[in-house]
Amino acid sequence: MTSDLRRWAFDTAREQLETLPRRWKHTQGVARRAEHASGVVDDPDLLVAAAWLHDVGYAPHLARTGFHPVDGAEFLAEQGAPERLIALVAHHSCACVEARHRGLKIRWADDHSAVRDALWWADMTTTPAGEITDVCDRIEEVLERYGPDHVVARSVTEASAELLAAGRRTEKLLADRLHV
Numbered sequence: 001m002t003s004d005l006r007r008w009a010f011d012t013a014r015e016q017l018e019t020l021p022r023r024w025k026h027t028q029g030v031a032r033r034a035e036h037a038s039g040v041v042d043d044p045d046l047l048v049a050a051a052w053l054h055d056v057g058y059a060p061h062l063a064r065t066g067f068h069p070v071d072g073a074e075f076l077a078e079q080g081a082p083e084r085l086i087a088l089v090a091h092h093s094c095a096c097v098e099a100r101h102r103g104l105k106i107r108w109a110d111d112h113s114a115v116r117d118a119l120w121w122a123d124m125t126t127t128p129a130g131e132i133t134d135v136c137d138r139i140e141e142v143l144e145r146y147g148p149d150h151v152v153a154r155s156v157t158e159a160s161a162e163l164l165a166a167g168r169r170t171e172k173l174l175a176d177r178l179h180v
Contacts, residue, residue, distance in 0.1 A: 003045070005045050005046070005049045005082075005085075006045050006048050006049055006052070008049070009048070009049035009050075009052035009053050009085075010031075010052050012052070012053060012056065012079070013027055013052040013053055013055075013056055016056045016059040016062065016075075017055065017056065017058065017059060020058060020059070022128055022129065023055055023058050023128075025128075025129055025130035026055065026126060026127070026128050026129070026130050027051075027052065027054070027055050027130075028130050029126040029127070029129075029130030029131065029132070030051045030052075030054060030055075030122045030123050030126045030130075031048060031051040031052050031122075032126075032130075033051070033121070033122035033123075033125055033126055033132070034047050034048045034050070034051030034118065034119065034122040035048055035051075036122075036174075037118040037121065037122060037170055037173075037174060038118075039177060040114065040118065040170070040173035040174055040176075040177050041113075041114045041115045041118050041173075042113070042114065042115065043084075043115055046082075046084060046085060046088070046115055047115050047118050047119060047122075049085055050085055050088040050089060050092070050115070050119050051119060051122050051123075053072065053076060053081075053085070053089050054069075054072070054088070054089055054092045054093075054119065054123060055068060055072065056068075056072040056075060056076070056089070057069060057070065057071030057072025057073070057074075057075065057089075058072075059075075062074075062075045065102075065104055066102075067095075067098065067099060067102055067104055069089060069090050069091065069092055069095035069098075069099070069106070070090060070095075070099065070104055070106060072089045072090070073086045073087070073089045073090035073106070073108060076089055083108065084111065084115075086108055087108035087109060087110065087111060088111075088115065088116060088119055090106045090107075090108045091106060091108070091110040091116065092119055092120060092123055093119075093120050093123045093124060093159070093163060094120065094155075094159035094162050094163055094166075096110065097155045097158050097159040098151060098152065098155035098156075098159075101151050101154060101155050102151060114169070114170070114173060116166070117166040117167075117169045117170045118170045118173075120163060120166040120167070120170075121135070121166055121167045121170035121171070124138045124139070124163050124166075124167060125138060125167070126138075127141065128141075128145075134167075135163060135164055135167040136164070139156055139160050139163065139164075142156045143156065143157065
């Protein structure tokens with residue numbers, strides 16, 4: 001099942017996002033970062049699968065609420081994906097803040113795990129073009145792209161301390177692995 005989950009996630013993400021070239025490049029970059037961090041979490045296959053699927057809700061035909069974490073999670077639920085995978089997609093990169101700003105509820109619980117942190121880190125250390133960056137620069141990029149009054153920028157600003165903390169926790173795990 002482990003490699004099957006990764007393969008299914010890749011195939012599903014490719015099918016849904018390949019027609020969105022910039023989003024697909026970002027997704028590929030996030031998956032590469034997740035692969036890099038997969039050795040420091042309790043479920044590496046789940047982390048990589050979540051990385052492939054984290055932005056699946058951007059596929060235009062899946063948009064129901066207009067908020068990609070929720071739309072992606074709903075799609076995955078319909079596909080019979082594992083609950084923890086659905087929750088990771090629904091909550092990626094502190095989506096609960098933006099959901100609140102949009103008046104939406106996320107019906108899956110955030111598990112506050114190292115897998116969750118590593119997914120957030122992978123997303124927040126990957127540019128829209130799929131290149132490696134750091135969390136601070138990624139936050140700045142989002143703020144510049146959307147402008148200060150946009151719901152995404154307001155949400156990322158509010159979530160920045162949590163995003164940075166998740167990044168620091170993951171980077172500590174990665175550094176500790178190097179010193180073992």
